[in-house]
Amino acid sequence: MPIKEVDLERVRELPFLKTANDDTFRRLIQGAFLQRFPAGTTLLTEGDSVDFLYIVLDGTVELSGTWNDKETILALLGPLSTFILAAVVLDTSALMSATTRDRSDILMISGETLRRAMQEDAAFGFAVSQELAGCYRGLVRSMKSQKLRGGIERLANYLITQRVRQGDVETITLPHEKRVLASLLGMTPENLSRAFASLADYGVAVNGPLVTIGRPVVLTRLAKPDALIDNHAPEVMRGGGKARLEAWPNQPERMTV
Amino acid sequence: MPIKEVDLERVRELPFLKTANDDTFRRLIQGAFLQRFPAGTTLLTEGDSVDFLYIVLDGTVELSGTWNDKETILALLGPLSTFILAAVVLDTSALMSATTRDRSDILMISGETLRRAMQEDAAFGFAVSQELAGCYRGLVRSMKSQKLRGGIERLANYLITQRVRQGDVETITLPHEKRVLASLLGMTPENLSRAFASLADYGVAVNGPLVTIGRPVVLTRLAKPDALIDNHAPEVMRGGGKARLEAWPNQPERMTV
DNA sequence: TTCCATCCTTGATCTATGTCACGGAGAGCC
DNA sequence: GGCTCTCCGTGACATAGATCAAGGATGGAA
Numbered sequence: 001m002p003i004k005e006v007d008l009e010r011v012r013e014l015p016f017l018k019t020a021n022d023d024t025f026r027r028l029i030q031g032a033f034l035q036r037f038p039a040g041t042t043l044l045t046e047g048d049s050v051d052f053l054y055i056v057l058d059g060t061v062e063l064s065g066t067w068n069d070k071e072t073i074l075a076l077l078g079p080l081s082t083f084i085l086a087a088v089v090l091d092t093s094a095l096m097s098a099t100t101r102d103r104s105d106i107l108m109i110s111g112e113t114l115r116r117a118m119q120e121d122a123a124f125g126f127a128v129s130q131e132l133a134g135c136y137r138g139l140v141r142s143m144k145s146q147k148l149r150g151g152i153e154r155l156a157n158y159l160i161t162q163r164v165r166q167g168d169v170e171t172i173t174l175p176h177e178k179r180v181l182a183s184l185l186g187m188t189p190e191n192l193s194r195a196f197a198s199l200a201d202y203g204v205a206v207n208g209p210l211v212t213i214g215r216p217v218v219l220t221r222l223a224k225p226d227a228l229i230d231n232h233a234p235e236v237m238r239g240g241g242k243a244r245l246e247a248w249p250n251q252p253e254r255m256t257v
Numbered sequence: 258m259p260i261k262e263v264d265l266e267r268v269r270e271l272p273f274l275k276t277a278n279d280d281t282f283r284r285l286i287q288g289a290f291l292q293r294f295p296a297g298t299t300l301l302t303e304g305d306s307v308d309f310l311y312i313v314l315d316g317t318v319e320l321s322g323t324w325n326d327k328e329t330i331l332a333l334l335g336p337l338s339t340f341i342l343a344a345v346v347l348d349t350s351a352l353m354s355a356t357t358r359d360r361s362d363i364l365m366i367s368g369e370t371l372r373r374a375m376q377e378d379a380a381f382g383f384a385v386s387q388e389l390a391g392c393y394r395g396l397v398r399s400m401k402s403q404k405l406r407g408g409i410e411r412l413a414n415y416l417i418t419q420r421v422r423q424g425d426v427e428t429i430t431l432p433h434e435k436r437v438l439a440s441l442l443g444m445t446p447e448n449l450s451r452a453f454a455s456l457a458d459y460g461v462a463v464n465g466p467l468v469t470i471g472r473p474v475v476l477t478r479l480a481k482p483d484a485l486i487d488n489h490a491p492e493v494m495r496g497g498g499k500a501r502l503e504a505w506p507n508q509p510e511r512m513t514v
Numbered sequence: 515t516t517c518c519a520t521c522c523t524t525g526a527t528c529t530a531t532g533t534c535a536c537g538g539a540g541a542g543c544c
Numbered sequence: 545g546g547c548t549c550t551c552c553g554t555g556a557c558a559t560a561g562a563t564c565a566a567g568g569a570t571g572g573a574a
Contacts, residue, residue: 046485065397067405068481074400086390086397095397095485118383125382126375132389133343139396140322140343140352143331146403147443148324150530178552186404188532193553208540208552224325228303228352407560435522448561450523465522465570 003034003107007057011107014055014080016131020124024117031110037100044098050087052108056080059104062180063096073183074142076101076176085132088114101176144229151187155195156223157230158185159204163213164232171212260291260364264314268364271312271337273388277381281374288367294357301355307344309365313337316361319437320353330440331399333358333433342389345371358433401486408444412452413480414487415442416461420470421489428469 008029011017017025034057037043043054046065054061056077063075063083074096077083087094088111100106118125145154158181162172174181182192196206202222203215213219225232265286268274274282291314294300300311303322311318313334320332320340331353334340344351345368357363375382402411415438419429431438439449453463459479460472470476482489 065401065405065485067401067483067486070405072401072404074397074404086393089386089390090394095394095401115383118386119379122376122379122382125379125386126372129346129375129382129386129389132386132393133346136343136389136393136396137347137352139393139400140331143396143400143403144322144324144329144352146400147329147331148322148327152530189552190533190554191531194531197553226324228322229324409560445562446522447524447563451561454523 001034001036001105003029003032007034007105007107010057010080011055014082016082016127017124019127020117021121024121024124028109028113028117031113033108034105035108036103036105039100039102039104041100041104042097043100043106044084044094044096046095046097047093049093050084050091051111053085053088053111053114054083054098055107055109056083057105057107059106060101060176061104061106062099062101064099064183065096071183072186073180075138076180076184078175082131085128085135089118089128089132091115101180138231141229141231146186148229151185151191152195152198153223154185154187155192156199156202156219157225159199159211159213160216160220160223160225161230161232162211163216170214171210174209174211258291258293258362260286260289264291264362264364267314267337268312271339273339273384274381276384277374278378281378281381285366285370285374288370290365291362292365293360293362296357296359296361298357298361299354300357300363301341301351301353303352303354304350306350307341307348308368310342310345310368310371311340311355312364312366313340314362314364316363317358317433318361318363319356319358321356321440322353328440329443330437332395333437333441335432339388342385342392346375346385346389348372358437395488398486398488403443405486408442408448409452409455410480411442411444412449413456413459413476414482416456416468416470417473417477417480417482418487418489419468420473427471428467431466431468 011029012025017028020028033052037059039059043061044050056079058079061077061081061083062073063077064071064073066072075083083098084094084096091111114128118128145157149157159172162174163169166172176184178192179189182189185192187195196204196211199219199222202219203213204219205212205214268286269282274285277285290309294316296316300318301307313336315336318334318338318340319330320334321328321330323329332340340355341351341353348368371385375385402414406414416429419431420426423429433441435449436446439446442449444452453461453468456476456479459476460470461476462469462471
């Protein structure tokens with residue numbers, strides 16, 4: 001699948017490619033592939049050695065890990081996310097599997113070329129560091145959420161984050177199947193159902209993939225969102241008024257769709 | 258506290274400084290401080306803006322996060338670990354608090370200088386990327402352990418990792434108080450006690466900070482260690498023989514003490 | 515020595531979460 | 545319509561983990 005001019009322009013706008021000089025950019029693109037995959041395609045299995053940096057141009061990619069016949073989803077990535085960057089930088093094997101959830105257009109950049117470019121174009125190398133730092137901080141946030149909050153609280157905060165991202169609407173649309181969401185939030189589908197049921201007391205009404213947040217203030221009081229865990233970018237949080245809610249800066253961090 | 262020549266040599270050996278050119282190294286050190294802190298000193302509180310990259314030269318530093326009056330330990334760092342690198346690279350505020358657990362010697366490098374150096378010395382910038390990538394992968398491992406394993410399994414794997422790192426000895430020494438270990442493993446101290454008690458059936462005997470692993474094979478059968486979760490570097494795993502145990506490469510990743 | 519503080523352990527109990535089983539709603543198909 | 549499939553919700557139950565309370569061990573400090 002040829003790389004279209006319009007795709008190139010989109011990719012060029014990625015933060016970690018924006019500061020690269022034209023020469024670096026050209027080199028990276030020259031050895032790159034753009035491929036369209038159907039839903040459910042396994043792009044990478046954990047343990048595989050990694051030859052490419054992947055960039056989601058369209059669709060959704062799920063990053064997951066397994067152990068002892070159990071599986072968990074670690075992140076869901078939408079357009080213009082990179083993944084497997086850390087493994088590429090270290091030229092080692094992947095710790096996570098990557099699977100498409102929708103039909104997806106994926107740009108694959110040669111890992112070898114990327115590493116060489118980083119060592120020759122310092123501005124580009126710095127931008128990659130920033131991208132990695134963003135991924136790292138995204139994971140720190142997930143980890144804190146996982147260890148410090150209970151299931152209902154994780155769900156409540158997820159809903160609030162979605163609400164902000166979807167433009168403070170009253171009714172949000174869950175972007176994924178509920179069993180996928182359950183795994184991302186670290187619980188079973190059965191428990192997610194029950195968590196939704198519990199949130200009815202806080203003004204949350206569920207209708208298929210549509211979730212109406214009738215009393216955002218009440219839900220927020222339960223969720224206690226925190227700027228150091230929840231990344232509500234690009235919108236800024238209003239209301240609430242507690243210490244940590246006062247300043248809610250945009251974080252240039254990876255967003256988990 | 259003046260920076261001694263011997264300290265400089267140790268710091269120079271850090272992977273992420275080894276490839277830096279002499280000029281870069283000199284510049285980084287020039288604006289650096291070496292400070293000795295007593296145990297229990299808070300170096301950084303989550304939310305603080307970050308001006309320095311920290312490097313543990315001696316002692317132990319705990320990275321923790323809080324929410325809703327609960328606290329959890331995210332990592333315990335020993336000598337020659339860096340921390341808060343991601344926040345420095347992005348010039349943003351810290352997501353974790355950092356506290357000394359022992360008396361500790363900490364080298365502090367100006368964040369501004371570091372960022373400038375990265376953009377001027379591509380080899381150095383690349384090395385920082387590798388350091389960040391290692392931190393990221395360490396967190397991915399923790400996350401998988403947290404979401405996929407139960408408390409007893411997490412403890413069992415912790416013990417096996419310690420055994421490998423301490424040189425395959427029969428009796429290992431827990432490097433931290435048990436309540437600290439409990440928080441790191443994501444459980445309460447009470448539950449850690451009970452988890453130790455359960456492991457008695459698998460040949461584990463506890464005596465204060467000394468833990469004797471009488472039947473490593475039996476414990477390993479329970480723990481099911483996995484190269485994609487547990488980082489047993491620098492030693493290589495022997496025995497076991499299951500698929501994923503065959504190759505257990507040394508991972509150049511951050512080690513959580 | 516006695517006192518006190520800290521850390522750890524243990525038992526009783528409660529809560530959260532996982533597991534198993536079942537049934538309904540809806541989509542696609544013949 | 546009737547079939548089958550997947551996803552979702554729900555009840556009954558089992559298990560893991562948290563909480564509360566108490567007490568034992570240890571190691572200073574007076």
